[in-house]
Amino acid sequence: MSLRHALLGVLSVRDMTGYDIKRQFDRSVHFVWNASDSQIYRELRDMESDGLVLSTWIAQTGKPSRRAYQLTPAGESELDSWIESLNGWESLHDKDAFLLRMFFIGRAPTSSALGLLRARVADVDKAMAYYERRLSEFSDISRSRHPRVLQWQHHLLEGMRAIDQAQRDWLLRLIDELEQEQGAAQGNDVTG
Amino acid sequence: MSLRHALLGVLSVRDMTGYDIKRQFDRSVHFVWNASDSQIYRELRDMESDGLVLSTWIAQTGKPSRRAYQLTPAGESELDSWIESLNGWESLHDKDAFLLRMFFIGRAPTSSALGLLRARVADVDKAMAYYERRLSEFSDISRSRHPRVLQWQHHLLEGMRAIDQAQRDWLLRLIDELEQEQGAAQGNDVTG
């Protein structure tokens, strides 16, 4: 139940409404955890009944009322103890539909496999472009002046860039290999 | 609903019971997709009512009867069309509890952060040991003699090894950096 912890995390920065949190998610946390608005609203209510957050209605004129949530001390300590807890063994690549496809793609012709790999390269490129955009926001200001949490998010972005770069390199090597095999096979067909 | 496709994939190799499939999962697919036995049994029943598989009861003496499943033509074509379908944009690191922790770990002292990173290195090492074990099964026999599906699983294992190696390198660099900072801070405390 880590959506709960993601919510505690964003609320630890400042009080927010469900709507604010959703936008915050879309803007900053979504690349490691995302959730739909209805899931966020539901979870916030459950967290309130568990005493981790408190809500206050704020009336507005011309716009719907807002329901602002704030952490309780219980919420803060739940967040801290989760952050520091060391959970044993988590699978590193669980539930990745691309990897599952690749596991079975030997059934399909090489041309289909190449299509799959190229599509994945495009996904990786998109992710990397995002990291670059986010990282460039940091480089303006001298790093040591950032609050600790932001420094860590900077480290995280650098890590994901390095990891995804390795994936990209692997995909390109494989694509190359397959294209040469395919080219050789076609050449044989023509000359033979 | 990709559990369904994972099940179609393993059944495409040979007919199996739910129990066999669970063991097959634990042995081979689990590093990209895993599922509990009860989920497998339930999904197989649903797939039968959708016409993707057929089951036959096989009586045994002294042991419970087995219910063996086989693909129908509809199941085969569902598998093939899924494998070749190109799904747009999937987030590469969604729902990874470690990354989420790291996102917020600036709240905790550096020593806790180091603990988290070291625990992750241990997880990565465990995964890499597994890849090596699986890869060594391939090296015995000349690779070109393997069926296509196994060749692809070999590529996949190599890829995950490369990706996880990149993660490991990043973690070790970070740990190093932090240890030096910590050492410097302590040194200052002593001399100051």
Next chain:
DNA sequence: CGAGACATGTAACCTGTTACATGATTCC
């Protein structure tokens, strides 16, 4: 004699997605 493999499943629950409902304001 107890633990674990073999083999099937049900029931309850938690988590996540999609579609729908409401209603004013602002921008094109």
Next chain:
DNA sequence: GGAATCATGTAACAGGTTACATGTCTCG
């Protein structure tokens, strides 16, 4: 006039986990 933003939510469903139930055989 229509779409997007602001802001809350409900309802239905899909996917996944955990605990429980049943009963035999085999191995140490």
